Amino acid sequence: MPELFVAPDGDDSASGTLEQPFATLDRARRAARDLTGEIVVRLRAGTHLLAAPLELTEADSGRDGHRVVYEPFGHGTPGQEDVVVSGGRTISGWQERDGVWSAEVGDLDTRQLHVDGRRAERAGIEGLPGEVTITETGYTTDSTAPLDWPSPADVEFVHRGVYPWTEARIGVASVSRDGTGQTVITMVQPAFGRALDLYNSTWEGQTSRGPGLPTRVENDAAFLTEPGTFVLDRSRPGNHVLRYLPRPGEHPDRTRVVAPVLETLVRVNGARDVTFRGLTFADATWLRPSGPDGFLHYHGSGFYVGGPVSTVAFGEGASVTVPGETETIPACVTLVEVSGVRIEECRFTRLGATGLGVTGGTDVTVRGCDFDTLAAGGVVVSGGRAVLVEDNLVRRTGLDYPGSPGIALTDTDGCTVAHNHVTDVPHCGIVAGSGRGTRILRNRTAGTMAALADGGGVYLAGPQGDSSDAGAVIRGNVIEDTRTPYNFGLYADYGASWVTIEENVVARADSTAILHVYPPLEHVVYRGNFWDADPVGADAPPAGVVYEGNTTLAGEAELAAATAHLRSRAGLRTPRGVAAS
Template sequence: MPWRPRTMGAALLALPLLAAVPAVAGEVPDRAGAPAAQLYVAPWGDDAWPGTEGRPFATPARAQQAVRALADGGEGGDEGASARGEVIVHLRGGTYRLDRPLDFDGTAGDSGAGGHRVVYQAYGFGTPRQERVTLSGGREVTGWEPAGGGLWRAEVGDLDTRQLYVDGRRAPRAAAREVPELHPTEAGFVTESTAPQEWERPGDVELVHTFADSYSEGRCGVASVRGDATGTEVVMDQPCHRRARDIYAELYGADNGQGLIPPTAVENDPSFLPERPGSWYLDRSEPGRHVLYLNGRPRGGVVAPVLERLVTGRGTAGEPLHDLALRGLEFTEAGWTAPSGPDGFPHIIGTWYYTGEDPTAQEAATMPAALSFSGARDLSFEGNRFTRLGASALELAGRTRDIEIRANTVEDVSGGGFHVQSADEDPAAAPRGIEVVDNWVHHAGRDYRGSWGILLNQTHDSLIAHNEVAHIPYSGIAHLNVAGDGTTTGGLRITDNLVHHTNSVLIDGGGIYGNGPQGPSFEEGALVERNVVHHADGPAATAAEYPPYALYPDDGGDMVTYRDNVLFANQASVGGVAPRGIRFEGTFLDDESAYWWEGDGEQVEFAGSTRLSPLAPRADCRARPACAAVLDGAGLLSPRR
């Protein structure tokens, strides 16, 4: 998918919410009032048992087999249950370590039937006795031995990972305390420093390039290091270095002739381990006999991700995956190792980076997610937690429609939160009827810091409402139309969200970021209404010259109405690139300037703005009933989970 950098840049239909199934363990009716077929899974169960409450299955995969048998007309679980009604799989509390993704297929009996649903949920979901259920793609690391110098080691076979979790918390990769002054060349970098010659395993080292005044942060590996007492040459992995050089020369016109700024971080060498307690390094030098090193004795459990995806779902145009719900589950400890290869991670923006088999081509790909669905309709993700993940949390691709993402929590993920996008320029393939409501998305982008909290790209008639999106190193909420055609998107509402503390690392973005035409007219375009955005305030060193914006209609933004939003304590309230038809109505903000990088903003209309006190904007808002109502109404509908 091509991306054009920097030079590119309200009456809507009400969307009905999906009904919920009564959440109790025991005999419950389905939505039509018929008894539900019920299956049970427990860590202490046995896959040879019948899946009843007293004799549950041991794995979700075995329960899925029973669900498919019901769809074929067989029986499972409670005696006499049939697939004509709701099918509920109750998972008892505990951790289920998956050896492969749970794969739902619209052609294999995983869908509901006759308007009924298949539900996988935590035991007691929605009640005070709901049990904690964790689906993990990780592997426990044991057999730790002292390695000298305060380090500990464990042999881990062929394990490969870019994340490690110690006592339930993300442990940092080993990183250099100081970054040598490296100057780009076609093959890599040169420096007068001899420090790179002290790297013990240069082929494992990774250089990070953070374009703080823009929207990209790339990563490429080192191939080799050579030098003498006068200096060092660092030869980089290809094609990553070539692609990164070309990308960033186009994006930023780097004056060094090679397109790359010097690296801002150097990671992943055993010589860096002593510099930070709790850091780790994986020695992969001997195939099949990898060794994991940790600075400090591991006193809690240590888990490394193994699976890239935990749950997948797919269907076809004729047989979509449908009427499936996942509720009250924790999805954790999935990884993503592709950036460790020679392709690296030449990041573009958000979820996109360059890859492909042709090393001379720039082919865009998207970061994976732990849960991934395409060709699906009438799905529900409710009350789940996505945490300790090595890429993004949940993605919905083309030909998905009528999907509810409600009351979930996303925290501590390497990539973004919820990503919904089409890979097809056919408007019929665009996702439709997507509802992202009452979710708490925070501390995303832990490794890939150009990630978005919530992304909707090329969607129709969709809703982002009452979410709290916070502590994101790039933009909080993004609504895009990268196809550049107003017929490929429309009918989006972004309303009553609380967005704060964004752009802490990359500042060419904002609290709520939009790009491209959002519909053929204002009536069919995007409505951004009654949101509160504060502390979109990037790195202090560059923000005064080039700040992020609370509301950011970027390159070619068109047919967007911003109404009754409250903006304060941001480095800038409103700005963007070459906006077209944009309307601001009834905005409460603590600054009055709007800045357009390209174009003079003649098609941007401002009406009814109210200036808040820059010294005490929140208190001033509280004193104004209309402003206070927006402040009180934005954010989560339910308590933080």
């Protein structure tokens, strides 16, 4: 079996043997093209820094029934080495003044920072000071505080709850004083103009237009008051300054500070029969939200980039404006139109967008991986066929873009999400948009919907097939602690059709489920489920819903005893670091 070796202290002019390893993954990728049979690229311990994304194409496929495998040295043995594939840059040259560290970082641009492996938050304040009014170009306030922002064009407004399921981000262009003594905050375009077009709603007789007032204001040196926070000052092009307020005990000579630089770590496009296993993918960012387009979130992993919008009514006197088209938050590791690719036992962490994205392709397996400390979601599958997402732990995701689901499927065919554990996420745990033949089986979700509203531990929307055989099956899942008000633990929504929902357990949600939605549910069966409260509408199910054989047990101990057989079969096959309830 041909073997190639890569080490952080290797040499790309070497032979790639154990004794003379290559220095880069890309050199090993090119060398693998000249080999035949089962090819294994073994990575030695340490951090493998990428100067550019690792790109695999069809030419990097396994051949003649064999695979190309990328794994740590000693994989599967007690001596397996720890390997990190990183798109980060270590920050040095710190100067300390008045307790704040600063470093000149050239043209470095990033939205995240990690200190000794811990995520540092961007410095910010809650809300905009003063008596604030929204205008066609931004805001006015009677407070003079914004005039003291050292770098106003680096400031970003966060708008949580524009819609209950939405959080937007829009940058400031400038701050000035007008002739009346008001402070004028001009927002970046086209983002702010698009926000005025997109975010319009009517609810209970109240009409709103635009993103509203910011709930948080971030990224200015004036906000550096909380230890463990940072700002990036880009006011001098090519001479950016990173500032960090250290936590007690941190010292610039002993503390490792890493700024993610690359936006993509690995991109596999059109390749077949490739395996990545046992690797950690870390330290990537996503810069688009810092630009003139901002981040105009709509729902899930989707955001608005301009174009037509329309108004959708969902009851008498209630409506929202929705985008005709959205784009999807990108992933830091991306599989595009691949076949037979396996991602196994890997960790995705400290990433500024989604962890893993699968677009198109077929026969993809994501198994036994950990996803944590992510700005967006864990796994997003769009348009894939026969994708298996199994036995993964997804937690602490959506840290910058909280509408992002832990695991999401859209326009897929024959895909299965099974035995995963999704916990500590700000919105939905597992989401399935329109698709065919989806299976969501024996997963656990806990601590979902921690920040935004109108979602659930498991959420489905749109048609799921054209018959019961081709439809979606949601079976054997345990959904607990769906946290914010206005949620439905197990949520079939927005015209979901051809769905069988059976033998699930739902406890400690605002509402367990809802049977009356708009557009209405069609060919949806709720059978053999256990809840601690009746779903909304269970007393009078609509015509498109069959509701039979379900059990409501309000007592926690009684519900736990009655569902022990279901709980024992749900969640991770290989538990690691989470407790089963």
